[in-house]
Amino acid sequence: MSGVRMWIWGVAGACAGAVVLPGVAPAAPAPAPEADLAFHGTAVLAGDRAVVKLTPRDNGPAAVTGATVRLRWSVESAEPQRLPARCAREDARTVVCGTGAPAVHGAGAELTVPVRLKGRPSEVTLETDTAWGGGAVDRNRANDRLKVLVLNTGDAYAF
Incomplete structure (x- = not known):
């Protein structure tokens, strides 16, 4: 029976912090920055x-x-990988990297990510996407969700 009394006191204690006043709406959370x-x-x-x-x-x-x-990447990466310190493998084809905090209306530091791929593919597709935006809302995803076809020529393909 003592276990039941302890549970009742625990529920009463948890509810004691909630105060509801008639006619007063709870504060809405602050909107996320854009x-x-x-x-x-x-x-x-x-x-x-x-x-x-x-x-x-x-x-x-x-x-x-x-x-x-x-x-x-459209092709799996080889084992093992030597990625930059701010990067980690998410799965066999995906790497995520911290970009830091670019200045508003400005560019951040350039990030270089070398990856070894399995085999010697004649081409790969690279997709970029924001994995995390620092809690901000991004209504224009067209300039951070990109796809580029990269041929095995040693040439640089811009995105």
């Missing part, structure tokens, strides 16, 4: 190595405290 993130750069495929260089940009109006870009 920021337009964009990623532009180049991708090169030579042999089994793909190298992506990209620069994040915050087109505003709000500042972004930090963002994460997702890079997904």
Whole structure:
């Protein structure tokens, strides 16, 4: 019976902090800031190595405290990988990288991501996307969700 009394006191204690006043609506949460993130750069495929260089940009109006870009290849990457410190594998075809906080209406630091791919594909498709936007709402996803076909020529393909 003592276990039942403890449970009743626990429920009463949990409910004691909730106070509802008639005619007073609870405060609405603050709206998320709006920021337009964009990623532009180049991708090169030579042999089994793909190298992506990209620069994040915050087109505003709000500042972004930090963002994460997702890079997904149409071909699996080889084992093992040596990725930059701010990057990690999400799965066999995907890498996510922290981009830092670009200035509002400005560009952030360039990010270089080298990846070894399985085999020697004649071409790959690279897709970029914002994995995390620092809590900001991005209503223009067209400039951060991109696809680029990269041929195994050693040439740089811009996106």
